Amino acid sequence: MFHLELGTPEEKKWLIEAWRRLPCCPDSVSGIRALQRRLICASQSNAHIALAVNLGRHNQFAWDVILGSEVVRTYKPAPEAYTRASEALGLRPEECMMVAAHNYDLKAAQKVGFQTAFIRRPTEHGPDRRIDLEAKGYWDMCAESLTDLATQLSCH
Numbered sequence: 001m002f003h004l005e006l007g008t009p010e011e012k013k014w015l016i017e018a019w020r021r022l023p024c025c026p027d028s029v030s031g032i033r034a035l036q037r038r039l040i041c042a043s044q045s046n047a048h049i050a051l052a053v054n055l056g057r058h059n060q061f062a063w064d065v066i067l068g069s070e071v072v073r074t075y076k077p078a079p080e081a082y083t084r085a086s087e088a089l090g091l092r093p094e095e096c097m098m099v100a101a102h103n104y105d106l107k108a109a110q111k112v113g114f115q116t117a118f119i120r121r122p123t124e125h126g127p128d129r130r131i132d133l134e135a136k137g138y139w140d141m142c143a144e145s146l147t148d149l150a151t152q153l154s155c156h
Contacts, residue, residue, distance in 0.1 A: 020054035025121060029060055031146020034155045040064045044085050044098075046075045065089070077108030086114075099149065103136040110137070117141040117149055 006012045032041050042065045043052050049068035072084040086096045098109030101121035110116050118135040135142045143149035
């Protein structure tokens with residue numbers, strides 16, 4: 001067994017809570033705001049709502065709603081994760097668009113009737129990334145950033 005000395009209780013807490021302080025992509029805040037001019041912007045993550053709230057506050061996101069696993073009662077890519085998200089918003093699946101940098105997420109959302117948009121995020125999985133470098137499906141839209149997607153959707 002390994003023993004790591006992580007410092008004082010305060011230092012340990014700071015390290016454990018690092019997930020709450022992850023920086024967003026540079027276009028995220030302005031992209032979300034632009035999209036909100038015409039659309040509902042919801043965060044749907046397999047993370048719990050508290051983490052999404054902390055990430056949002058740290059990065060100054062202005063989501064309309066957070067649809068964490070507590071709301072949809074399962075995890076992506078289970079079909080119910082998407083259908084329950086659309087139900088929570090009072091929308092039919094075809095009225096929703098999953099916007100993601102992960103092809104598996106888009107594929108699962110598409111199977112239940114969602115529209116899809118691939119956002120290219122070259123550093124999503126770190127410098128040695130080997131997956132999700134490009135769109136690997138027949139997605140409705142592909143964009144270089146959220147601001148690019150907002151432009152394509154005429155949200156500016």
